[in-house]
Amino acid sequence: MTGIDEMDGVRRLLAEPPEPSPEASAKAFAKLADEMSGGRSRTSRAGRPWFARPLGLGAGLVAAGAAAAVAIAVTGPGTSGSPGARGTATPPEKVDLNKQAVLAAAAKAALMPTGKYWYTDQVSGQSYIVRPKTGAYAVVGAHSEFFQWSGARKGMGEAFFGRDIPARPLTPKDEALWRRAGSPSAFRVWSNDHYYTYDRHVSKWDADRPDAQGGGRWLGDGDAGLTVDDLQNLPTDPASLTARFLKGASGPxxxxxxxxxxxxxxxxxxxxxxxxxxxxxxxxxxxxxxxxAEQAQREDPHGSRAKVMDAEEVMMELPLPPAVRAGLMRALAAQPGVRAIGPVTDPLGRKGTALAAADTTTEVTGEFGAPAAEQGSYTSHEEIMFDPATGELLGSRDVLDRPGGAYRSQPPGFVINYWLVRSSGWTDAKPKPPAKLPF
Structure with missing residues (x-):
């Protein structure tokens, strides 16, 4: 697939999607026939997972509408069709509802994952200010990497892994100031109402509650999570996805x-x-x-920050079908208080575009023992970042708007914390945590 195809696909994420190619329709019908005949075999696509980076954008498939077929934009490497031109809706009097129902089933079948296991590799970090006599600089502490995988069905297994990764200077400028201070290997900072020391060690991957009989459910414990079938049956229209996922529960x-x-x-x-x-x-x-509470209501009356964080959780934790993900992006972009912002670069150096919530104020007082250097107020906003070439989620971050408090010496745009998706996707082989560090 060419870069032009990918960019065309992303542009269609925010518009009405195209009709499917003949090849894509044929594949969908073949898959549906296999399901209806009781077949259980899945054709391998050269071992390429649907959601693993880099993610291409593929063909559309037709779903049913009340009076005409509605095209659903589908992404994923390995789809053989190419985007087609927009067609004209069939006149209502000629609609064959049974055929439309078959087309809807074909669309759902074609959206099923081709891999056996879904995984996600995520990195989180929190920025702190170190203040030596040689000049203050920012470091990323509480630096962790998480790797989780789950089989597509119950009984295929699931596991969660975590490891500590080195604390590090946040930017090249911070690195220069860190070197001027003697390149210390540990950083004593105020964190969660007490002093804590972060260092530059790397821990081994630690498995937490692996379950050989688990799998098949996401975003919930036991039988409370969503299955692959549940995910494939999610709506794709922004209004329904808003009602389902963008609760936007605000503060008190x-x-x-x-x-x-x-x-x-x-x-x-x-x-x-x-x-x-x-x-x-x-x-x-x-x-x-x-x-x-009154200030929060004035600054963010529509709960845009909470809605952005809702979308982050859903997109990070669920293997959403591409059409659902596209609908959720459109839904979030339409929320009051949410704005699109220009080009961004995430902490892993990846270029992206982002949706941002309203600016909100955080105030730190001495009530819980915070030293004077940490006290004060600042404003920041939550961002959710996407790869503009694929629409894939890159991660989220909290970004400084008005300096103050612990960040009084930092410029607007300073990254207060981040949570990144290093990679995620479907695969036929049981996933393993990477040995290589993200930084």
Whole structure:
């Protein structure tokens, strides 16, 4: 597949998709016939997984509509068709609904994964500021890599692995300042309300709860997750996907906090000094919570940050069919408060495009012991990043807008934290965690 084909496919992610090629339709019908005859064999596509990077964009397949066939954009290496020109809808009086139902089934069959196992390899990191006399610089600590795989069906197995990867300077400028400071191998920073030291060691992959009889479900424990069949039956239209996945649960409701505060203020003042002090502290805490909740509602009234994070979780944790993923991208782009931003480069150096949520404020006080250098407020926004050539998810990050607090010395655009998809996909061989480090 050429780069032109891939770019054409991505452009169609945000528009109405094309009709299928004759080859793609034939393959879909053949696959459907095999399913209807009870066949269980799947034709190998030269061992190439559907979702593994690099991901190409392939042909469309027809699904049923109330009055005419609706084309579904499908991505995945190994599809043999090429994009076709947009056709004219069949007049309603000539629609054969039985045929449309068959076409819908064919589309679902053609979207089934060709691999036996799905895997995802993800990297996360948090930025901290180190402040030696030679000049402050940023490092990435809490640096971890996670690898998870699952069989397509229950009984094929599943496993989760994790490893620590080296803390490192965030940017080339930070690396120069780190070298000026003597290239220390450990960094003592304020993290989660206490001091913690991150270093440059690498741990071995550690398996957590491997289950040889598991597999076949995602985004849920036991029988609560979604199966491959559930995933293939997900809607592709943005409205349905919004209702299903983009809940956008926002922060605390100011009205509820107000009611709790009023109730606490109506309580009799205790005679005991300790109880009186506890009541005053509780009232002050509720007043602080109310102020933060009201500010969050002003800054992000539509819950765009939560919706972006909803989309991140779904796209990272589920092996979504390409048409569903495309619909979810369109759904997120249409949400109030979500905006598209220009070219971005993720921490792995990959070029991308991104959708960003509204700017929101974070304030750190000394309530839990934070030193003065860590206190203050800043604003940031959540970004979800995609490969513009394939539409594939690259990951997410929290990006500084207004410097302040621990990041007062950093410029807008500073990456506060990130969670990246190093690679993911379907494969016929049981996946193994990579030996090579991501950085």
């Amino acid at each position: 409701d100011p009205r509820r906090i107000e009611r709790t505060l009023a109730q606490k203020q109506r309580e009799p003042v205790p005679a005991d000094p300790n109880a009186r002090a506890a009541r005053a502290a509780a009232i002050q805490s509720l007043q602080n919570d109310l102020e933060k």
